[in-house]
Amino acid sequence: IIPSYPWSKEEVVTKYIPNVDRTKLFLVSPDAALLEINNPIQNYADGSYWCIDNPKTDWYRKVSVSLSNPQVNYRATKWEGNKDILTRLNSSMGALVSVYKSGNPWWFPTLSQALYVGVPAVTDWRLTTSMGPEWSTLPHAIEEMSPIERVEVSKKQKESYIQNIPSWESVKENIGNILLQK
Numbered sequence: 708i709i710p711s712y713p714w715s716k717e718e719v720v721t722k723y724i725p726n727v728d729r730t731k732l733f734l735v736s737p738d739a740a741l742l743e744i745n746n747p748i749q750n751y752a753d754g755s756y757w758c759i760d761n762p763k764t765d766w767y768r769k770v771s772v773s774l775s776n777p778q779v780n781y782r783a784t785k786w787e788g789n790k791d792i793l794t795r796l797n798s799s800m801g802a803l804v805s806v807y808k809s810g811n812p813w814w815f816p817t818l819s820q821a822l823y824v825g826v827p828a829v830t831d832w833r834l835t836t837s838m839g840p841e842w843s844t845l846p847h848a849i850e851e852m853s854p855i856e857r858v859e860v861s862k863k864q865k866e867s868y869i870q871n872i873p874s875w876e877s878v879k880e881n882i883g884n885i886l887l888q889k
Contacts (some may be wrong), residue, residue, distance in 0.1 A: 708733050708885060710814040713871040714834045719811045726753040732861040738819035742865060754800035754826065757846070760817040764805040766831060775802060775845045781817060789816075800857060806834065816850050816882055822865040827857055839867040845852050867873050 709720055711734035720734070721727050757778040759767055771778060779799075781792050796802060802821035807813045812834055821828040827841075827849050835842035841863040849857060873881070 708735055708882060710735055710737050710816070712736065712738075712834075712847070712867070713838065715812050715814065715867040721833065723808065723811075733881075735878055735882060736814075737878060738816070739869070739872055739878060740820045741823050741874050742869055742872075744823070748850050752798050753839075754798055754857075756799055757801055757803050758796050758799045758817075758821070759803040759805070760815060761805045764807060766801060766806045766810065768820055770829075772802060773845075775847070775850055778803065781820075789820070792820055796821055796826055797824040799826055801829060801846070801861075803846065804828050804830040806831045810834075819868075823863060825858055825861045825865075827860045829863060836872050839863065842859060855873055 709715075709732065711720075713736060715734055715735060717729060717732055720732060721729060757774065758781050759771075759778045760781050761767060762771075762778065762780065770815055779795065781795065781802075783791070783795075802817060804815075804818045806822070810831055810833070812830070818828045818830065827844065829844070829846045829849065832843040832845065841860050844860055849860065852860070
């Protein structure tokens with residue numbers, strides 16, 4: 708059972724995890740657990756920085772050269788919990804969600820955390836653009852937006868993201884069925 712984004716593909720997982728039986732591989736999107744919580748987006752903070760999930764990726768290095776605003780890590784220390792991350796995100800202008808080897812996505816809760824607090828999430832648009840134009844907005848364009856415009860992008864991202872993932876009830880049911888298989 709592998710957590711994944713709606714745009715994740717089995718081929719990426721099997722490429723990096725050797726000897727995986729494809730018939731026993733299940734991609735599951737756990738993001739609905741956070742995004743279905745009633746949290747009306749109204750984050751009009753005039754954030755002056757980006758939150759980055761991993762500043763060591765090639766994707767981030769390429770993107771960062773076009774940014775005017777500073778970037779801070781999601782976590783100030785490895786011991787920080789979800790509450791600290793959400794507080795930092797809530798005061799930011801958006802989240803930079805890295806892709807990894809060869810531009811492939813690897814799931815972390817960072818994207819859903821950004822959408823939960825109401826800031827835009829930016830990742831490789833070549834993977835996400837099929838979910839709507841709000842997923843192809845580049846970071847430097849977000850820097851030029853007003854806080855109200857950024858909230859609108861985030862709202863649209865959250866709506867389209869939820870439409871592209873199964874409900875949390877469905878995820879729990881599917882995991883239960885997977886675990887009960889013989």
